[in-house]
Amino acid sequence: MAQTVDITPTTRHEGHAKLILEVDGEGIVSKAYYINTTPIRGFERMVVGRPAEFVPFAVMRICGICQTTHGIASCSAIEDAIGCEIPEDGRLLRELTGLGSRMHSHPIHHLLTLEDFVKPEEGDLKIEIIKLIQSMRKVGQLIVDTVGGEGIHPPNIVIGGMRTNISERAKAKLYYALRQFEKDAYRMYEIYQELIERFLEEVGIPDLGSHDYPYIASHTTYGDREAINWDGIVEIPPHRYYKDMKIAESTSLMIPLYEGVPAEGGPRARLVKFGNFRSGGGAMDINIARAKENLGAVYRALEILDELNINGKTRVTPEYRDGSGIGVHEAPRGMNTHFAEVGREGRIKSYRIIAASNWNFPVVEKAIEGYPHQYAEVIMRAFDM
Amino acid sequence: MDPLGSYKSIISARATDKRILKRCQDGGIVSAVFIYGLENNILDGVIVADKEEGFRPVPKVATTPEEVLEAAGTKYTVSPNLSVLKSAIREYACEKVGVVGTPCQILSLRKALKYPVGFRHMVDKVKLLVGIFCMENFPYMGMRIIVEELCGVRIEDVVKMDIGKGKFWVYTRWGEVKSVKLKKTHPYEQSSCHVCTDYTAELADISTGSVGSPDGWSTVIIRNERGEEIINKMIEEGYLERRPIDEGKFGLGLLKKLALVKKEKNMKEIEHRKELGLPVPPDVCH
Amino acid sequence: MEDKITVAHVQLSSCCGCLISLVDTYEKFLDVLNSIDLVYCQTLMDAREIPEADVILVEGAVCLEDHHALEVAREVRKKGKTVVALGACAALGCITRFAKGGQMPKPVQGSFSSLTEIIRCDMAIPGCPPSPELILGVITALIKGDEEYLKPFRRYAVCKCESCGCDLIINVVNKSLCMGCGICSASCPTRAIEMVDGRPVVSPQLCVKCGVCSFQCPRIEI
Ligand SMILES: Cc1cc2nc3c(=O)[nH]c(=O)nc-3n(C[C@H](O)[C@H](O)[C@H](O)COP(=O)(O)OP(=O)(O)OC[C@H]3O[C@@H](n4cnc5c(N)ncnc54)[C@H](O)[C@@H]3O)c2cc1C
Ligand code: SF4
Ligand code: SF4
Numbered sequence: 001m002a003q004t005v006d007i008t009p010t011t012r013h014e015g016h017a018k019l020i021l022e023v024d025g026e027g028i029v030s031k032a033y034y035i036n037t038t039p040i041r042g043f044e045r046m047v048v049g050r051p052a053e054f055v056p057f058a059v060m061r062i063c064g065i066c067q068t069t070h071g072i073a074s075c076s077a078i079e080d081a082i083g084c085e086i087p088e089d090g091r092l093l094r095e096l097t098g099l100g101s102r103m104h105s106h107p108i109h110h111l112l113t114l115e116d117f118v119k120p121e122e123g124d125l126k127i128e129i130i131k132l133i134q135s136m137r138k139v140g141q142l143i144v145d146t147v148g149g150e151g152i153h154p155p156n157i158v159i160g161g162m163r164t165n166i167s168e169r170a171k172a173k174l175y176y177a178l179r180q181f182e183k184d185a186y187r188m189y190e191i192y193q194e195l196i197e198r199f200l201e202e203v204g205i206p207d208l209g210s211h212d213y214p215y216i217a218s219h220t221t222y223g224d225r226e227a228i229n230w231d232g233i234v235e236i237p238p239h240r241y242y243k244d245m246k247i248a249e250s251t252s253l254m255i256p257l258y259e260g261v262p263a264e265g266g267p268r269a270r271l272v273k274f275g276n277f278r279s280g281g282g283a284m285d286i287n288i289a290r291a292k293e294n295l296g297a298v299y300r301a302l303e304i305l306d307e308l309n310i311n312g313k314t315r316v317t318p319e320y321r322d323g324s325g326i327g328v329h330e331a332p333r334g335m336n337t338h339f340a341e342v343g344r345e346g347r348i349k350s351y352r353i354i355a356a357s358n359w360n361f362p363v364v365e366k367a368i369e370g371y372p373h374q375y376a377e378v379i380m381r382a383f384d385m
Numbered sequence: 386m387d388p389l390g391s392y393k394s395i396i397s398a399r400a401t402d403k404r405i406l407k408r409c410q411d412g413g414i415v416s417a418v419f420i421y422g423l424e425n426n427i428l429d430g431v432i433v434a435d436k437e438e439g440f441r442p443v444p445k446v447a448t449t450p451e452e453v454l455e456a457a458g459t460k461y462t463v464s465p466n467l468s469v470l471k472s473a474i475r476e477y478a479c480e481k482v483g484v485v486g487t488p489c490q491i492l493s494l495r496k497a498l499k500y501p502v503g504f505r506h507m508v509d510k511v512k513l514l515v516g517i518f519c520m521e522n523f524p525y526m527g528m529r530i531i532v533e534e535l536c537g538v539r540i541e542d543v544v545k546m547d548i549g550k551g552k553f554w555v556y557t558r559w560g561e562v563k564s565v566k567l568k569k570t571h572p573y574e575q576s577s578c579h580v581c582t583d584y585t586a587e588l589a590d591i592s593t594g595s596v597g598s599p600d601g602w603s604t605v606i607i608r609n610e611r612g613e614e615i616i617n618k619m620i621e622e623g624y625l626e627r628r629p630i631d632e633g634k635f636g637l638g639l640l641k642k643l644a645l646v647k648k649e650k651n652m653k654e655i656e657h658r659k660e661l662g663l664p665v666p667p668d669v670c671h
Numbered sequence: 672m673e674d675k676i677t678v679a680h681v682q683l684s685s686c687c688g689c690l691i692s693l694v695d696t697y698e699k700f701l702d703v704l705n706s707i708d709l710v711y712c713q714t715l716m717d718a719r720e721i722p723e724a725d726v727i728l729v730e731g732a733v734c735l736e737d738h739h740a741l742e743v744a745r746e747v748r749k750k751g752k753t754v755v756a757l758g759a760c761a762a763l764g765c766i767t768r769f770a771k772g773g774q775m776p777k778p779v780q781g782s783f784s785s786l787t788e789i790i791r792c793d794m795a796i797p798g799c800p801p802s803p804e805l806i807l808g809v810i811t812a813l814i815k816g817d818e819e820y821l822k823p824f825r826r827y828a829v830c831k832c833e834s835c836g837c838d839l840i841i842n843v844v845n846k847s848l849c850m851g852c853g854i855c856s857a858s859c860p861t862r863a864i865e866m867v868d869g870r871p872v873v874s875p876q877l878c879v880k881c882g883v884c885s886f887q888c889p890r891i892e893i
Contacts, residue, residue: 153799167477504858
């Protein structure tokens with residue numbers, strides 16, 4: 001007998017959401033709705049009419065886990081709009097801050113999914129993993145603290161570059177912290193892979209949560225606006241995307257489409273587009289890709305420390321003029337894009353954000369469909385919402 | 386009223402390093418402690434008041450003995466030292482920070498250590514609070530009026546300023562010394578100092594000033610174990626020479642007297658402001 | 672041994688940064704979890720209904736156009752013996768003070784109030800976010816019943832504090848109280864305060880109204 005399963009609220013992720021599942025007689029989901037019920041604070045409208053400098057600080061506060069990506073995307077959108085080139089060392093420090101954020105966000109996601117894969121009787125393993133996670137997060141946040149100025153909402157990311165360079169001492173400290181992270185990340189990758197393999201074996205559905213939407217990604221560690229065909233991206237209101245008006249009216253999200261369909265962003269998308277990661281697999285692949293990205297992040301971070309000139313200039317004074325621009329940054333969760341239109345006096349004329357999670361909401365729905373309903377949340381969490 | 390706050394011991398002391406003595410204000414205690422700390426891995430960054438053109442104070446994170454020396458000497462105007470506290474623990478990545486400050490600055494830092502609302506990961510990184518005695522401070526232009534108008538000295542020519550024996554002294558690079566009675570400098574004092582009742586930085590680990598010791602020496606109030614440990618080591622290792630504090634009228638007696646004068650005078654001002662319906666600092670400052 | 676106090680964490684309209692700040696106690700986080708009985712935290716665990724608890728930490732502002740949020744606010748008051756407005760959004764509004772609606776697909780949602788304006792809170796903590804050490808300090812004080820430590824936060828919940836950098840000017844500089852220590856400047860999470868001539872100069876275009884600078888100033892009675 002067909003029935004509706006309502007999971008309200010979904011747990012172990014940021015924000016507020018619920019799952020409404022239409023389930024057939026065999027318990028398989030035939031239609032899934034993943035509804036974001038978080039009230040809209042309206043950052044896009046909040047910044048209009050305000051001076052550009054305010055924007056990065058405001059939009060960082062969209063998310064307390066991945067604030068850095070919003071700071072970076074907003075600055076680069078505004079810089080693109082006014083034709084401002086930031087100094088090379090500023091760019092490196094920005095990328096480093098973004099990587100630090102990824103190196104704390106990915107592990108926190110491992111923390112949120114832990115209960116899905118570790119069994120209640122494996123208390124010691126759980127504690128070992130939590131300790132590992134906290135040790136990794138500590139390094140990630142140390143980078144954001146040191147380079148970004150604050151681990152949560154880093155104020156050094158400013159229009160024109162970075163507010164300040166770092167000291168020799170700071171650079172050395174980051175180097176040793178990264179070497180520790182490198183070790184931890186390998187251990188984490190091993191643990192995670194084993195846990196997921198075991199989970200899938202027990203579930204008996206190797207491709208759990210697969211979908212056939214394309215992937216979207218602009219870069220592996222930073223963000224590249226040249227890599228995306230922006231004409232191919234539209235954002236439509238849920239009223240147009242969902243047939244069910246009640247569903248459409250309850251969600252807080254606009255639906256982004258790439259070449260007319262939703263697209264998956266995030267660790268797997270990046271590793272498929274720019275590496276040789278398996279495409280088309282189940283959603284658990286994303287968990288593995290995420291653990292793998294920790295390694296890419298630490299190696300790129302070490303490389304940046306090498307390239308960085310600590311006496312180099314990190315910031316230019318922006319000169320405001322009319323223009324519009326795009327800023328794209330690869331957030332832990334996927335491609336994050338800000339579009340800014342700036343007026344001559346440096347005020348924001350219009351502003352739009354396609355956050356990473358926006359991309360994945362419709363993809364999550366598709367990934368849940370066709371699988372037993374009890375795995376809906378596990379699949380959803382793989383996308384790191 | 387307890388004039389000096391709580392402490393373990395009080396001594397007179399002076400740095401032994403000639404480089405310090407050449408640049409410091411009194412006995413060079415602050416600079417000597419900081420340099421010792423930096424050289425012996427007790428501290429890895431210290432917050433001091435450097436100066437730029439026109440004797441304008443600039444708070445600074447110093448990580449080398451040279452930088453500490455450069456910033457030695459008293460600036461008789463507000464130097465918001467705590468404004469660089471974040472920098473020290475962020476882009477400088479210091480983990481063992483020493484801070485020098487006037488009594489109000491030390492109190493402000495103690496409050497931040499107790500309630501570090503806006504200071505992520507700071508508490509365990511602040512290792513030493515060195516307080517300097519202070520009767521009052523001057524706004525920057527107030528100091529300029531004293532130097533340029535009352536003493537008639539071009540600010541560019543000033544190498545040192547000092548307060549002592551009831552006078553404000555100005556030393557020039559041409560070897561001249563000018564002075565003016567403190568009575569005449571009162572109108573140029575910072576008015577917010579008049580609601581402060583702490584003369585000896587009662588919440589510091591170590592407090593120091595000139596009052597109570599002979600010229601060229603400093604009075605050092607050792608307030609807790611943290612302060613005691615470093616001062617003892619410095620004496621043992623010959624970085625500081627010490628002599629017993631003069632317990633008499635011109636030593637400890639004078640220090641206590643001045644501390645009480647400040648308390649009484651400023652309590653009166655606090656009462657006065659209350660009568661006028663004006664806000665006063667919270668209890669924690671009294 | 673005494674029973675552990677039960678603690679719930681509830682998120683309203685916020686970025687979750689206050690919770691992350693607590694998690695940023697790193698190795699101490701496990702100790703925190705061991706010293707309390709965490710009964711609800713939607714971000715970290717599966718409990719789906721807010722239970723009764725000794726302490727409910729609430730982060731986030733309340734969206735008046737979201738029926739559910741208003742209900743949660745009332746529920747929190749009913750179920751929590753001590754309700755703590757954790758962080759500037761709950762305590763003071765913070766960034767949500769700038770919200771005014773108009774954004775797709777829910778253009779109507781645009782009125783956000785701090786939790787302290789909607790329900791009676793027993794304590795309020797400013798900061799965007801409050802530091803890990805501070806949150807830890809408050810939780811420890813709650814466990815120990817250290818009222819002396821908690822006093823400023825109790826007062827803060829009822830003081831109807833404004834929360835802008837301009838408060839410093841009005842309450843300290845204009846009142847002949849600022850002595851130029853600079854702690855306000857260092858504390859500001861957006862670096863909106865520059866010290867000029869020994870006084871704070873606040874750039875209003877950078878201030879997110881988190882209340883930290885005023886809380887940190889030693890010359891304001893909270
Ligand atoms: C405004 C003011 C008023 C004072 N009033 C008295 C007094 O009434 N009686 C008394 O005995 N002593 C007073 N002092 C202290 C005295 O002038 C010396 O600073 C103190 O004895 C330390 O000398 P030293 O040789 O040990 O330090 P040094 O080795 O010379 O080092 C002094 C340190 O203090 C820092 N500093 C200098 N100016 C300031 C400032 N404005 N704010 C914060 N830090 C600063 C310097 O950067 C340096 O690190 C006052 C100091 C100030 C700043
Ligand atoms: S000036 Fe800074 S610290 Fe003060 S309320 Fe504004 S953002 Fe917060
Ligand atoms: S914190 Fe210090 S500098 Fe800032 S307003 Fe208060 S007294 Fe003045």
